[in-house]
Amino acid sequence: xxLTRQNVAQIAHLARLExxxxxxxxxxEKLGRIVEFVDQLQLADTSAVTPMAHxxxxxxxxxxxxxxxxDHRDLYQQNSAAVADGLYTxxxxxx
Amino acid sequence: xxxxxxxxxxxxxxxxxxxxxVSSRELTAAALARIGAADGVLNSFITLVPELALAAADQAxxxxxxxxxxxxxxxxxxxxxxxxxxxxxxxxxxQMLANFVSPYDATAVERLAAAGIVTVGKTNMDEFAMGSSxxxxxxxxxxxxxxxxxxxxxxxxxxxxxxxxxxxxxxxGTDTGGSIRQPAALVGITGFKPTYGRVSRYGMxxxxxxxxxxxxxxxTAEDAALLTGAMAGFDPRDSTSAELPVPDYASTLGDALRGxxxxxxxxxFDAGLEPGSAxxxxxxxxxxxxxxxxxxxxxxxxxxLSVPTYYIVAPAECSSNLSRFDGVRFGHRHAGAxxxxxxxxxxxxxxxxAEVKRRILTGTYVLSAGYYDAYYLKAQKARRLIADDFRRxxxxxxxxxxxxxxxxxxxxxEKVDDPVQMYLNDIYTIxxxxxxxxxxxxxxxxxxxxxxxxxxxxxxxxxxxxxxxxHVFQQETAWHTQLPPALTAGAAVGAPLGASDNGIAPKxxxxxxxxx
Numbered sequence: 001x002x003l004t005r006q007n008v009a010q011i012a013h014l015a016r017l018e019x020x021x022x023x024x025x026x027x028x029e030k031l032g033r034i035v036e037f038v039d040q041l042q043l044a045d046t047s048a049v050t051p052m053a054h055x056x057x058x059x060x061x062x063x064x065x066x067x068x069x070x071d072h073r074d075l076y077q078q079n080s081a082a083v084a085d086g087l088y089t090x091x092x093x094x095x
Numbered sequence: 096x097x098x099x100x101x102x103x104x105x106x107x108x109x110x111x112x113x114x115x116x117v118s119s120r121e122l123t124a125a126a127l128a129r130i131g132a133a134d135g136v137l138n139s140f141i142t143l144v145p146e147l148a149l150a151a152a153d154q155a156x157x158x159x160x161x162x163x164x165x166x167x168x169x170x171x172x173x174x175x176x177x178x179x180x181x182x183x184x185x186x187x188x189x190q191m192l193a194n195f196v197s198p199y200d201a202t203a204v205e206r207l208a209a210a211g212i213v214t215v216g217k218t219n220m221d222e223f224a225m226g227s228s229x230x231x232x233x234x235x236x237x238x239x240x241x242x243x244x245x246x247x248x249x250x251x252x253x254x255x256x257x258x259x260x261x262x263x264x265x266x267x268g269t270d271t272g273g274s275i276r277q278p279a280a281l282v283g284i285t286g287f288k289p290t291y292g293r294v295s296r297y298g299m300x301x302x303x304x305x306x307x308x309x310x311x312x313x314x315t316a317e318d319a320a321l322l323t324g325a326m327a328g329f330d331p332r333d334s335t336s337a338e339l340p341v342p343d344y345a346s347t348l349g350d351a352l353r354g355x356x357x358x359x360x361x362x363x364f365d366a367g368l369e370p371g372s373a374x375x376x377x378x379x380x381x382x383x384x385x386x387x388x389x390x391x392x393x394x395x396x397x398x399x400l401s402v403p404t405y406y407i408v409a410p411a412e413c414s415s416n417l418s419r420f421d422g423v424r425f426g427h428r429h430a431g432a433x434x435x436x437x438x439x440x441x442x443x444x445x446x447x448x449a450e451v452k453r454r455i456l457t458g459t460y461v462l463s464a465g466y467y468d469a470y471y472l473k474a475q476k477a478r479r480l481i482a483d484d485f486r487r488x489x490x491x492x493x494x495x496x497x498x499x500x501x502x503x504x505x506x507x508x509e510k511v512d513d514p515v516q517m518y519l520n521d522i523y524t525i526x527x528x529x530x531x532x533x534x535x536x537x538x539x540x541x542x543x544x545x546x547x548x549x550x551x552x553x554x555x556x557x558x559x560x561x562x563x564x565x566h567v568f569q570q571e572t573a574w575h576t577q578l579p580p581a582l583t584a585g586a587a588v589g590a591p592l593g594a595s596d597n598g599i600a601p602k603x604x605x606x607x608x609x610x611x
Contacts, residue, residue: 008456015414015459016421016436017452018444027453030514034457037515038403038470044477051475052482054305054335055291055531056555061334075198079425088423090435 003032101582102261105318109166112159119159119169123152123213126171130215130262133581136243139257141176141234143216144183151213158211166321168211173266175254176217177224178204178309179298187300188220188232188250191426191446201298202333203267203309203326210325218266219253222448223417224274224302226250227520230511231450238507239282240579241545245504248278254312255282261582265313265322269299271306272405273499273524276536279312280499280548283538283577285565286312287319290556291531292337294323295330303412304335306405306528315575316535316565320344323558339556347559348566353387355564356492362398363497363523371542376498379539379549382571383496383564393488393495397480401526402518404481407461407474408529413451414458420446453514482530489554494564498523499536499548527552535561538574546577 008028012019019027073086082089096116099107111117127145134140148171155169179185179197186192200208208214221231229237229252237252239245240260247256251268255278258266268275270288279286287310294309301307311322324344330336359380364373380390422428422442429441447455461470488495501522510517527534532552539549549568553561569575 011456011460011463014463015455016418016439016443017447017455018440019452020444023449026449027456030453031456031460033513033515034406034453034518035460037518038406038457038461038474041400041403041407041473041477042469044397044400044473044480046473046476046480049476049479051472052479053475055482055529056335056337058292058335063331072198076424079195079198080423081428082423090423091432091438093435 003028003035102314102578103264104314105167105170105264105321106315108170108264112164112169119152119155119213120149122169123148123171123215126215126263130257133260133262137238137240137256137260137262138235139219139237139253139260139262140173140216141186141188141219141253142184144214147183148213148215155211155213165210167207167325170212170265171215171263172207172212173216173218173254173257173263174204174214175220175251175267175269177220177269177300178267179300180204180214180217183214183217185217185300186234187224188222188234189446189448189451190233191420193233193427195425197298199298202295202330204298206326207322215263218251218257221250221252221274222451223300223413224250224269224271225413225450225454227273227277227517228505228507228510229253229278230507231448233448236507239504240581241282241504244506245545246281246507248281248500248504250274250278251286251312252278255279255284255286258282258312258314259284259579261578265311265318267309268312269307269309270524270528271302271308271409272528273521275310275312276499276524276534276548276550277521279536280546280550281504283546283574283579284312284314285316285319285538285575286310286536287316287323287561288527288534289323289327289558290337290533291528292335293533293556293558294326295333295336297330297332301416303409304416305412306409308528316537316562316569317348319535320348320562320566327558337556342559344559344562347563349570350563350567351387352383352564352567355388356391357383357388358391358393358488358492358495360393360395360398360488360495360497362395367501367522368498369502369542372498372501372503372547375540375542375547376549379568379572380496382568386567386571391492393492395481395484395488395526397477397484398522398526400477401481401529402522404474404477405521405525405529406457406518407470408478410454410458411462411471412458414455414462417447417451417455422446450514478529481526485526485530485532485552493560494557495552497550499550500524503542503545503547523550531555533558533561535565537565537568538577539572540574541577546574
């Protein structure tokens with residue numbers, strides 16, 4: 001499938017990623033080349049193959065559901081550009 | 096004790112420290128001076144921490160004086176700027192994290208610090224480790240010490256250039272599709288990527304979690320074995336950390352290779368390989384034959400699927416991992432967004448560079464409704480075909496040998512406008528990540544005056560075998576001791592590496608100033 005500007009704008013929306021109008025044509029062209037390149041995989045016969053999600057075919061290790069971390073909120077919030085009263089602030093969501 | 100060579104290894108520095116021939120403070124101050132003199136040109140560091148480094152060196156000297164030091168105590172070192180370091184900013188080569196200071200250390204950082212290693216700074220890298228030339232870094236490209244007009248490779252390009260230029264004897268790297276091995280090959284040093292799960296990923300900023308693995312860039316296989324021994328081992332904080340004991344890699348380094356079997360995939364020597372590199376590689380294989388090993392022709396029939404498979408799997412995982420950068424809790428935040436959605440979109444649009452955006456978009460596309468089966472699921476199936484090829488081969492051989500990269504170092508700017516050409520640079524390294532195998536790149540000769548890398552690939556958890564094969568080769572050859580032009584012009588340890596020796600003027604920019 002050939003990617004259009006509309007396709008790329010929709011993918012960018014799904015990724016919550018702003019692509020400026022001046023960037024868009026370049027992104028459409030390069031993304032198109034990447035998709036065309038990976039499309040060659042369609043020629044491979046994988047009909048009898050089990051998908052491999054993980055290189056060691058391992059499953060997620062479980063641990064006891066216990067608290068292992070202390071509260072580091074103040075330390076963590078030093079990396080945020082906008083906090084107030086120990087909370088992260090964002091533009092108003094609920095009118 | 097003989098005087099230290101111009102570009103000493105960790106093993107040599109360790110002996111000199113133990114003999115009190117030199118102090119860690121002297122080594123650390125000399126490393127900082129060399130970086131100050133050379134890095135205006137190389138741009139291999141993003142952040143330097145001279146005060147922290149000298150304080151750590153003093154602690155190491157005190158520890159050595161008490162007789163409590165180990166082989167890594169007091170050794171100047173650098174971490175790729177993808178590893179979180181408490182109190183030192185961690186940028187991942189991105190504007191997104193230009194001011195991020197991690198509240199904790201990565202496990203690899205913590206373990207090396209406990210062994211007494213002295214961190215002098217954080218090295219430059221492709222943004223979020225996405226790139227094969229170090230040109231996607233927001234902090235500007237790194238230059239190759241062999242030719243400053245050429246790329247040192249990537250994404251661990253800063254670590255590679257810094258070690259090759261003798262600024263530090265070793266550095267960490269990460270390898271998702273070749274990001275340790277390819278730059279090591281392009282600058283003529285040793286680069287080691289362990290088995291997936293061997294070294295903890297905790298505190299390593301995630302790119303593609305089923306592929307990412309931490310490793311090292313060093314001057315010798317012996318040093319790589321020493322560092323890996325200190326970094327490796329189970330970590331409960333990494334959900335995919337391997338619960339296996341770490342062997343004593345040093346004890347098998349010198350084992351004889353007589354009767355051992357080396358698989359040589361015929362697909363690795365096809366038309367895509369630059370002829371001068373092919374000649375150097377064939378000569379390297381003859382060295383192994385002289386050492387008593389047997390070469391066996393093997394086949395990896397699914398090799399051609401590797402790059403397209405990788406460029407579905409890795410972007411898919413990247414689009415998920417990088418969704419955490421939303422402008423709220425950490426990282427770049429757009430000022431003045433009116434809505435939450437605008438905050439997300441503009442913070443991400445401004446904070447990420449062009450290649451990272453392409454990978455997020457590719458990943459979002461291949462995971463989106465209607466395309467998941469055709470792309471992501473298909474790639475997961477192809478991934479198994481590739482892994483099965485290796486599994487079949489390792490039933491018959493001890494290691495697999497071939498090129499690390501299809502060509503020696505290419506010119507900066509040469510591939511930057513064609514993402515697919517850039518991606519194909521990793522054709523020989525990517526399948527190793529897809530299969531989760533360990534791999535090492537060793538200097539094995541030159542083509543057109545530029546270093547060529549020999550890649551050895553091992554079975555899962557075959558680290559000791561790879562170190563053994565690599566070390567014995569380095570005992571037999573001198574390719575790994577060849578110095579880039581800037582060093583042969585006369586700089587020595589303790590004396591600054593003159594940037595003007597390269598024939599180009601230093602940029603003069605301080606290494607901690609962003610130069611987008």
